[in-house]
Amino acid sequence: MKHLPAFFSLAGHHALVAGGTPAAVQRARLVVAAGGTLTVAAPRLDSAFDDLRRQSPFDWQPRWPDAADFTQARLAFIATGDPIRDETLAAMARELRVPVNVTDQPRISDFIMPAIVDRGEVVVGVSTGGASPVLARLVRARIERALPARLAELGAFAARFRDTARALLRDVAARRRFWEHVLDGPIGQLVLAGREQAAREAMLVALNRPANERGPVGSVAIVGAGPGDPDLLTLRALDALQRADVVLYDELAGREVLDRARRDAELVYVGKQKARHSRSQDEINALMAAHARAGKQVVRLKGGDPFIFGRGGEELEYLRAHGIAATVVPGVTAALACAAASGIPLTHREHASAVTFVTGYLKNGEPAADWATLAQSRQTIVVYMGVSAAATVRDRLLEAGLARTTPVAIIENGSRPDQKVSVGTLGALTALAARHANGGPALMIIGDVAALADVAHAKPALAEAS
């Protein structure tokens, strides 16, 4: 370690920035963000200073700094853009014992500035000891991705309840455990999901719980796994998987996505595949509740998005009705993933001004859709679970007036390595669907946009079978 990592309190103190360059503006902004008062000394200021001046007026001395400017400052930053002037000013600061940082010159700096991840109360500084600022920025980018965007809100939330928790929980170890459960448990998840009011209510309940009942509180996250490609998981889904004690998953979740779960998480298959033991929805609901009541962090992992043909809504209602803390993490739904993977834009200024997602699942032998509305021109129809009902879908759309020549694409295993795409016309839909019978999950995209499918990945169009 070449430098001592420390966080310097600048609130209410004065700092000097020598230079009017864009690099000087960055330093000036940091001084203001840390609550310091600022003097900028430079004959000219870059226009990038204008914004800062509007937001928080500062003292500008239109000349290079002198000894008096340095002695009034707790810290000095030098970024004049002229290496010789930088060196002269740094020598002056050092003689006056004012700690100095010179941009891009660690050799003549008393302290260096880290790459910063700023989440309000939570700040992470990354340094490579001046060896490679670019490497520091790359590390920072990784940390940015790993830390939830609402970490600042979580910090502020903790600060708000700090005194109350200290008053109610006198034992230091018990208080530490309590905060661990709060910040790493369902209450923290509510804050990170932007549900501050619900988090506050849960916090009051937790604080008022008798000491012997203050163990870990279980919760359920209903998480969208996306279409099966683990790179299409959201950051929040990944975070939920990595903190899960139990993952209840169905077949659409995909092995590679499950591999992203915490190593020692219990993985429980609750799918409805014919060849495997299947569980009813009631059993799944009961299982989620039992694990959560046992204090576990449960992830209910569902293919695509939980709220699109995924029964996520029913599960959420059940959990709410049974008083179990639950959050929902959206996922990339199959329609969006398949469209992207096959190069089909679902809307297009020239071909489609609307898109509708329907299920082809048959109820009493009929897909439950309003075909007359769906057959309107200039709209894209995406049919989930519809391949086995292709003949009925084709007949109803033709009856409703859609042309036999309307382009159609079927995408099977969208976004996965074994993705298969077929393109053709509505008139030939059943022949097209036959190619995907007994295959992986597949959906149909019907409408002019389907003709834009990336043919390099698609099987050649079928002639209409009539």
Ligand SMILES: C[S@@+](CC[C@H](N)C(=O)[O-])C[C@H]1O[C@@H](n2cnc3c(N)ncnc32)[C@H](O)[C@@H]1O
């Ligand atoms: C029960 S629905 C679940 C949909 C899921 N909640 C979603 O948002 O994608 C299952 C249907 O989604 C479609 N599907 C799911 N994953 C798919 C994939 N990777 N490729 C193509 N279709 C997929 C298929 O139509 C499948 O029959």
